Every structure is written in structure tokens, then in C-alpha cells.
Amino acid sequence: MKLKICGLKTLRDINYVNKAHIDYAGFVFTKHRQQISADTARRLKDALNPDIQAVGVFIDEPYEIVRSLVDEGLIDLVQFHGNTVYEMPCPTIQAFRMRTQEDIKPTTCDYVLFDSYRRNTRGSTGGMFNWRLIEGYRTKPFFLAGGIDLSNIKQAMELNPYCIDISSGVEENGEKSYKKIMEVAYECKIW
Secondary structure, rough: EEEEOOOOHHHHHHHHHHOOOOOOOOEEOOOOOOOHHHHHHHHHHHHHOOOOEEEEEEOOHHHHHHHHHHHHHOOOOEEEOOOOOOOOOOOOEEEEEEEHHHHHHOOOOEEEEEOOEEEOOOOOOOOOOOOHHHHOOOOOOEOOOOOOOOHHHHHHHOOOOOEEEEHHHHOOOOOOOHHHHHHHHHHHOOO
């Protein structure tokens, strides 16, 4: 089972995920409490284990901004939240905020991500959605996000996602927790 830790902002966060041997590291480039700049992303990517792929998270950002971060090698995958999806020279992920099964739309992206819906918020809501909405989904490999933490990660893995995507579920007081990251990494590895 693959694991993505999203919302990484500091070299300390990178140290944690390097030690946990996760698969994907999420860098948020859109207006959000976890937003980082290209300069910060460069420092984080330089310190990131090369076996861990960096995912850039965007909400309707201009093509030029997204493409420049890909071309600079700061991100290896692009995750689109919002209405805008661009063709990129790397794998792409389209996020769907789940309220009903009709929220799942056709996409040209390589992967999909199922996340919670919260009005006026996209990504890292900290809340779960009704996972029954995606039971049996097998159209594309999918990332499962939204309110996942140690208390429900085994239940999440039973849906057979390609990857578990966690942000606030591995935080304490708004900061990434080494202990929580290691615990969820362990659960994903033994699955």
C-alpha cells in the first residue's frame, strides 16, 4: 500500500518522511495554511529522499506556474483540485470532493483522488466522506484522502486504494508529528 503525506512545509517534515520511507510527499502551492513557495519547495525537494516522489497540489493555478515547477524538477506529479486540469509531461492526479457518486467525473489524469467535501474549502478538510460512495470504483488507480488517521487507516485500506493520502491526520497542534507519521507508515507497510 502506497502512502502520501501531504502539506509538508519544513526540513523537519522532510526528515520525518525520509525516515518513514513513504512513497509520495505533498507540497501545497495554493492559498492554504500549508502553502509553500517555489524556493521552499526547492529546499525541501533537495533534502527529500530521491525514492520519494514530490506531488504539487494546485487549485486552478495558471498553466505557466504549474509547468515551471514541473520543468524545474521541483515536483514529480501534479495534483489538481478545482476545475482546471492541464496536460503535463508527468503523471497527474485529479481530486474529487465527494458528496454523491455523481461527483466522480471522467478525467484524462493518470490517477484520481477522493477527498471530503467542505464548503469553501478544497483539500485538507480533516473530515471524512462516506466511503461507501467509492466502493467498487476501479476505473483508475485512486488516492484516498479526507480524515484518515491511525484510528481508521485499516478501514481505509480495505477499500484497496492505490495510495492513502494523509495530512492533518499526522499532525499535532498543526505541525507534522514524527510519531504519527511512523505509525501510519508502519500500518501501510504491513498491509
